[in-house]
Amino acid sequence: MARPGPRVRGGEPEPAPVRGLQLDRADRGDHPMSDNFYRAFEDRYRGSREVIMERLRAYLPFLEPLVAAYPQGRALDLGCGRGEWLELTSSLGFDAHGVDLDDGMLAACSARGLQAERGDALSALRAAADGSLALVSAFHLVEHIPFDDVRTLIAEARRALVPGGLLVLETPNPENLVVGASTFYSDPSHLRPVPLELLSFAVEYEGFPRRSLMRLQEDPALRGRADVTVADVLRGASPDYSVVGQKDGPAELLAGFDEAFGRHYGIAMHDLASRQEATQARHLEQTHARIAQVDARFPSVLDELEHQRQHIAELRQANHELDKAIHWLDGRLAASDARADAMAQRVIDLLESTSWKVTEPLRAAADRWYRLRAAVREGRVGAAVKRRVLRVVVAGGRVVLRNPAAKRIARRVLRAFPSVEEKLRRAMFQAPVVTMPSAAPPSDISPRTSRMIAALRAAQQEQQSAGRPPRVAEQEQPKA
Structure with a gap:
């Protein structure tokens, strides 16, 4: 039984990957979508090879000690798709092989020189000899097959793994409510979501004493954020998860994986819910504090309102009195105008009367x-x-x-x-002073008149030099 081809992680179509959406074709080769549909769909929605390769590096803490223990160890990827996992494991030193039923996916692997062949997943796993594989992986396969086949796959993997070998099973995380209720069903070949606890228990039950539950592909911004909203609780949990199981082996070999299995991976919904409750509690506490501040200020506010009310009443009373005064003054002004008009008319009558003129x-x-x-x-x-x-x-x-x-x-x-x-x-x-003309006396006056004019000028100059303005009697020059 082959693993369906492509896996798509991401959210919105074009061009970014669809968060939490895994697209795989059905388990049977004769499925209507066994042509290149999945290759085209994955190329559009899954994301670039660089993005997928970066996401797969989350498994390096498990892969590095494994390749150190088993150099050139054989790795089998069930449903290898475009081959990103084969490329990563090969670059680390594994002898990586993959199987897939999608010819388009196999062509993409061949173009990169990766070892991939057409074949059924369970058939390829059953064909492996006991203790011949260091690594068995199946990305987004278990949600496409009946759960009994999932248990068979886990058991066959344990048989084929070397001591301390690893089994990696990645699948959509129904703990993320948007994934579990919506995006999971975007792939028509999906059967049902597989809960984290169920898959982890199945790996344990089939003989893997050591397991790690890895939540994957969450928004990094949520990892350390204290304030969490209800929307974050609904869609913020890691959209994918993986169960990594390790076959029992020598203690010194297993010790090299202690750090990897001791880590915490991803964000669980209950963690977001707890943070959201803490956020609500903080907001509620802040609200209570503000209410307490309002309560503390309430008496003073009431006093101020009462003071303002009294002031408004006083202003209304003063306005009423002012209106009365204005009304009284208007009456007095009207009466004064009437009296003034009457007096003016009386004056006019008086001035026009005969007695006044006489x-x-x-x-x-x-x-x-x-x-x-x-x-x-x-x-x-x-x-x-x-x-x-x-x-x-x-x-x-x-x-x-x-x-x-x-x-x-x-x-x-x-x-x-x-x-x-x-x-x-x-x-x-x-x-009144008459300033004598500065010009010479006219030639048509008598000599005596000329002498008088000269004497007057001399007297005027003498008075001016004495410090007081001269006052000369006004006279006309006599005619000759």
Whole structure:
């Protein structure tokens, strides 16, 4: 009975391998899929040879001491497929042979110079002499054959193995719930998943005292991660597993395998479940801590809410009072506007009345009387009279200065009254300053006028040099 051909490990189609999916053809050579279907399917979904070779290196802790104990030991791979296992074991020094019923797989092995032939798995194993094989392997075969044939294969392998020889049985891991419930059935030639405990017990029952349960191909990121989700529990367990059994042999030979059989391999679902429970416990503890913090703050929050409620009530009351005040002010403003309008209308009526127009002269006289009385009370009458008199005197003096005859008469009269002349002179000099023209006197004036202009300029310069601004009586140049 031959082992079906290809094995596919991986998850999604194209181009990455399908995690947990093993594709093998049926046990009988006349199966409808015994053509190159599996070769094409495996090439698409299994993954590159480099990826598969890297995965198979997980068995090196068992293979290295075995080839050291049995150099050039004969290895038989049941259902060798594309030959990755044959290539690995040959590179380590084994005399590796394989059997398969798929011509496409055998062609791939021949292209690489690997020893593979067409044949039935159990027939090839039965043909081996007792104690002639150092290694017997069957990758993803046991899920395709009845369990009684699995037991027969294990028993025949024990017979054919040398003392301390190894049996390797790899198969999909139904402990991974996605594999066991879904991807396992992607291969129509699969019969049923084989539980880990059942296959391990069968190897023990058929005479292999030493066994190792290897969980394989799990996501490396899950190995040391503390936080695990429910999705990780469902699909995170190792998608493949292998039972490695060792035939009894000399103690010194078996001691070389102690390290390999003492290791722990892969991730079990119960480990993920325990980590997920621990994750939930941590999250629950954190939640309780946050709830405790909220509980501790709750009284202060209630106090703050009560304070805010009271403050809101006070604001509402203040707003109500403000609305009332605004309403009252609106009423007062409306009443004031009405009174202002009434008073404005009364003023307009008054100004347009006949009595107002008739009494206008009387009001003007009364206004002047009130202003005069206020000026007398404040002492402003004398100064006002003096300013007015001064303006009259200055204006008269200017008129006299323009008239030579009047100016001569005024001089003769003022010589009789020196004090009056001095006062008039001071009054004239206190009149607004008139800056004398800087240009030369006109040529059409009399010599006497020219001399007067020169004298006035000299007096102005003298006053400027003395530190006070001159005030020259304004006069017009007499015409010649």
